[in-house]
Amino acid sequence: MDFLSSVAGKNITFVRPAYFIISGFIGIPNMKYYYVFLFLLYIMSVLGNTAVMVVIYLDLNLRAPKYIAVFNLAFVDLLGSSALVPKVIDIFLFHHYQIPYSDCLIFLFFCYTCLSMQALNLVALAYDRLVAIIYPLHYQMKVTHRFMFSLIVTFWFIAIIAMLILIGLLTRLSFCKSVVINSYFCDHGQIFRLACNDYTFNKIVAKFLTVLILYVPLLIILCSYICIGKALAKAATGQERMKAFKTCTAHLSLVAVYFIPILITFSMGEKIHPNDRIINLSLTSVFPPMLNPIIYVLQTQEIKVSMKRILKDRRQSKILLK
Known part of the structure; x- marks a missing residue:
């Protein structure tokens, strides 16, 4: 509050640089091979997530509420990968290290919003599994299309507002020293630490939102599986417990x-x-969007059946056209 009051009460000129310099991968040997690797992961992510979205959209059998969350997760993965990987390759492979100030903030917004939505989306899927196993007879009443859609919209609202707050606070900082960001993208923590004025409030808000969007969802998911574990322990037979557990393996x-x-x-x-x-964090940004569709296709029977049916129908239609 003292920071905001001091800003509001004084006529302060904020120094905004014309550009930032992204330097994360500079100096690391043999990085060209890594860029090829990132590009391959990106292609797999685009193909996999697009396939999941198309299958859910086309197959009327995949109209259960949980597939709203699955569709949204595929969309978020596709959007996040497309926001991050092509830009990273452009920056480092083609040596476009300078990124305009406003473009950097937009880059930050899309990357962090998608990362936040991935965590929040997993909460929606955890709730679906919790109700399906503990309250199977009330599942259709508790997990409706309207409820799941409202939950996803709420999560989008939370993620977008949180990122707008982070960006709004960044615009209150002055950058009169270095403009070199030691990361592979416009990393929020790396940016506010470059400021030449007090960034304490930015740091506090960043930690709060990290807890809210990363650790709180993880805690909710862990609590949901503790409840699921207790419910499965009371199941009549080991076969029933195993059958119920298999429905959770994808999530x-x-x-x-x-x-x-x-x-x-x-x-x-x-x-x-x-x-x-830097390399570890870059991998944590690109691996989940690539693996998520593979996991769901391999471990979700309904999606596997739907994909086989769609491919079979396409083959039959091509035969008829011939």
Whole structure:
């Protein structure tokens, strides 16, 4: 509050640089091979997530409320990958290290919004599994299309407002020293630490939103599976427990793919070399969007059946046209 009051009460001129310089991968050897690797991951992510979205859209059998969340997750993965990877390749492969100030903030907004939505979307899927296993007889009343759609819209609202707050606070900072961002994209933490005026409030808000959007969803998901575990322990037979657990394997895999790499990288802190940290974080940004559709296609029977049916229908239609 003191920071905001001091800003509101004084006529302050904020120094905004014409551009930032993204330097994260500069100096790391053999990075051209890594860019090829990122590009391949991006292509797989685009194809996989587009396929999941098309199958859910075309197949009338996939109209259960949970597939609203699955469709949204595929959309978020596609949007996030498209916002990040092509720009990263353009910056480092073609040496376009300078990025205009406003473009950098837009870049930050899309990347962080999609990362936030990935975590929040996993909460929606966790709720779906919780109700399906603990309250199977009331599932259709508790998890309706309207409820799931409203939940996803609410999560989008939270993610967008949170990122607008972060960006709004960045615009209140002056950058009269270095403009070099030691990251692979317009990283919020790296940007506010470049400011030459007090960024304490930015740091506090960033930590609060990290807890709200990363750790609170993880805690909710863990609590939901503790409840699921207790419910499964009361199941009559081991076969019933295994059948119920199999319905959770896809979601558990998504949770592990998203949260474990981030938590490991963050927990290592300063023990990890800056270059290793940058590469690890870049991988945590591109691997989940690529793996999520593969996990759902392989572990969700309904989607596998739908994809086989659509491919079979297309083959039959081509035969008839001949």
